[in-house]
Amino acid sequence: MKDRYDVIVVGAGPAGSTAARFAASGGASVLVLEKDRDVGYPVRCGEAVSHEGVVQFIEPDPRWIAATVSRFRIVSPNGKSIAPRLDGTAYVLERRIFDYELAKLAVREGAEIVTKAYVYDLLRDGEDVVGVWAVVKDEKVEIRSKIVVGADGVESRVGKWGGIDTTTSIHDMESCAQLTLSGIEVEQGILDFYFGEHVAPGGYVWVFPKGKDSANVGIGISVDQAKEKSAVQYLEEFVQKKYPNAGILTRIAGGVPCAKTCDKIVKNNIVLVGDAAHQVNPTSGGGIISGMIGGMIAGQVIGETISKSDIAHLKEYADRWHKRLGWRHEVFYGIKEAISAFSDETLNKICEDGLKLPEEKRTVGGIFRTALWNQPSLLLDVAKVFFS
Amino acid sequence: MTSSPELCSNQREEGQVARNTPLMIHIVPGKCDFCGCCVGVCPEDAIELMEAEIRIIDARCTNCRKCVWACPWEVIEFHREGIDQLPKVVSLPQERTPSF
Ligand SMILES: Cc1cc2nc3c(=O)[nH]c(=O)nc-3n(C[C@H](O)[C@H](O)[C@H](O)COP(=O)(O)OP(=O)(O)OC[C@H]3O[C@@H](n4cnc5c(N)ncnc54)[C@H](O)[C@@H]3O)c2cc1C
Ligand code: SF4
Ligand code: SF4
Numbered sequence: 001m002k003d004r005y006d007v008i009v010v011g012a013g014p015a016g017s018t019a020a021r022f023a024a025s026g027g028a029s030v031l032v033l034e035k036d037r038d039v040g041y042p043v044r045c046g047e048a049v050s051h052e053g054v055v056q057f058i059e060p061d062p063r064w065i066a067a068t069v070s071r072f073r074i075v076s077p078n079g080k081s082i083a084p085r086l087d088g089t090a091y092v093l094e095r096r097i098f099d100y101e102l103a104k105l106a107v108r109e110g111a112e113i114v115t116k117a118y119v120y121d122l123l124r125d126g127e128d129v130v131g132v133w134a135v136v137k138d139e140k141v142e143i144r145s146k147i148v149v150g151a152d153g154v155e156s157r158v159g160k161w162g163g164i165d166t167t168t169s170i171h172d173m174e175s176c177a178q179l180t181l182s183g184i185e186v187e188q189g190i191l192d193f194y195f196g197e198h199v200a201p202g203g204y205v206w207v208f209p210k211g212k213d214s215a216n217v218g219i220g221i222s223v224d225q226a227k228e229k230s231a232v233q234y235l236e237e238f239v240q241k242k243y244p245n246a247g248i249l250t251r252i253a254g255g256v257p258c259a260k261t262c263d264k265i266v267k268n269n270i271v272l273v274g275d276a277a278h279q280v281n282p283t284s285g286g287g288i289i290s291g292m293i294g295g296m297i298a299g300q301v302i303g304e305t306i307s308k309s310d311i312a313h314l315k316e317y318a319d320r321w322h323k324r325l326g327w328r329h330e331v332f333y334g335i336k337e338a339i340s341a342f343s344d345e346t347l348n349k350i351c352e353d354g355l356k357l358p359e360e361k362r363t364v365g366g367i368f369r370t371a372l373w374n375q376p377s378l379l380l381d382v383a384k385v386f387f388s
Numbered sequence: 389m390t391s392s393p394e395l396c397s398n399q400r401e402e403g404q405v406a407r408n409t410p411l412m413i414h415i416v417p418g419k420c421d422f423c424g425c426c427v428g429v430c431p432e433d434a435i436e437l438m439e440a441e442i443r444i445i446d447a448r449c450t451n452c453r454k455c456v457w458a459c460p461w462e463v464i465e466f467h468r469e470g471i472d473q474l475p476k477v478v479s480l481p482q483e484r485t486p487s488f
Contacts, residue, residue: 230460253421
């Protein structure tokens, strides 16, 4: 590790590694600092991504694909379910391997990565941010850089230190818990989503297959809608009912900022990507691919900025993000707000009306068009929501 | 060790709460999963979260309780009477080891 780089990336999740990869390939010298001892671990994620999303960045590899799926099923509060087709294929990943591969791609382009390196503040020269303070191998060190990228996930603080308010409101924060279960009966080709006030207020329970007999069974609930109980209590009740004898291989907590993109994702020489920038799809809570898209755009703009020696060029990143995905996330945010306001009766009705459709019309769009005829503005985008 | 009649953990009881003294937000030792959900909702940047250590920064905390409600794991508690007698720094007895 040197004491000076063009760019320091805080956090080696999918967004940070991708930003590092593209900044390095654009000619910048890049250091990635990760507080955990291990890239990609612990895995706080349901691990579902679309094929189209992944292939933009990396060739699908069976080493990090636990299951391939082609349908998803919505289970309504009264237990009736409907399983529309997906437009394409989706995967359930092994993120501990996937995140490693993304980090390796960054290293291959020339980025350096250091784990067990906790960034605790920005380094300043007067008002200017000139790098970061970090604890590396139990020692406090200052490392200088022209640009600091906050890729520090849901717990992001880099933006706050740099004067960008990245606090997630309790309305938008999904409080999550997940168990990876084994020894259970689980259909491999399908992603399950359970909805309902008593199942997961303001969110859903997911069951994503992870190979024979195994699945990620998780929950996200809206912090301000869930009244008395915590996410882990809701989840344990669900699992107790559905999979009482399962083996529990992993047990994790997590949070997902299901919000619109932060108002600012660039300020002077500070850049935010991924969860830190609230680049999660607000309807589905999926943030792997969208965070990588954010990271890629940021990395490209950083490469250009360094070769032009013009920090003002960083603003391009915000513009390109909004053109590529930011505007869609605003639409998805509206859809999330509408869905989370549905009562259990409405959810049941959507499912029942959908089941009346002939099989070939049971696409996501078909179902919602039939059921929500009185809210036509929402219908068409719903089909794209879960896997964009 | 943490049960107390004043404990209002995870309840949406809003209202005025005195600021800062004594600290009313308490992290139950040994329970945290270090997931960061609480840090994401803290409006005061009053939570320090490392690989296996979490700490409330007393001087910044306003006792707003958003972290209490957000925590998926029921790790953070609110004590109306303050918690000066309870430990504030919590680390794991040993570091996580990767499982592969
Ligand atoms: C329970 C759960 C289920 C999910 N399911 C899905 C899903 O099925 N599909 C999907 O697409 N998305 C899912 N998501 C969302 C997805 O996990 C995130 O959007 C994605 O991981 C964001 O990537 P990131 O790189 O922005 O952040 P992260 O992956 O969170 O990486 C941030 C990194 O920064 C490090 N860091 C933080 N602070 C510091 C610091 N001060 N110094 C050094 N390093 C630091 C962290 O240790 C971490 O490694 C889920 C999330 C949760 C919680
Ligand atoms: S009570 Fe409020 S200010 Fe204090 S740590 Fe929790 S969220 Fe932050
Ligand atoms: S939300 Fe709860 S489990 Fe997660 S880091 Fe905060 S205190 Fe720990």
